[in-house]
Amino acid sequence: MGMQRRLRKFLHRDELAALIAVKAPAHERLALDLFLDTGVRVSELVSANVSDLWLDDGERVQLSVSVKGRGRRAEKFPVSLILRSPAGSSSR
Numbered sequence: 001m002g003m004q005r006r007l008r009k010f011l012h013r014d015e016l017a018a019l020i021a022v023k024a025p026a027h028e029r030l031a032l033d034l035f036l037d038t039g040v041r042v043s044e045l046v047s048a049n050v051s052d053l054w055l056d057d058g059e060r061v062q063l064s065v066s067v068k069g070r071g072r073r074a075e076k077f078p079v080s081l082i083l084r085s086p087a088g089s090s091s092r
Helices: 014-023 026-038 042-046
Strands: 053-056 060-066 073-079
Touching: 014 026, 026 042
Parallel strands: none
Antiparallel strands: 053 060, 060 073
């Protein structure tokens, strides 16, 4: 038999709602919101710094992190308007 594909794991709606409902300090909430918003890997998120957030064309905010692998290429993840709002992740 050939190599089997790994099943992708994901959260069901009720699991996601329960995760979002948990009270957390602001820095942890921001990390969770960036993770959920961008789809960045946890290892990439924990290695990110504030300096990795930047404005693209003066309008869009991007999270730019280095990805391990060939050439340590930089990946860019767009950050949603909701997360960039003045209330940001603190409104959740």
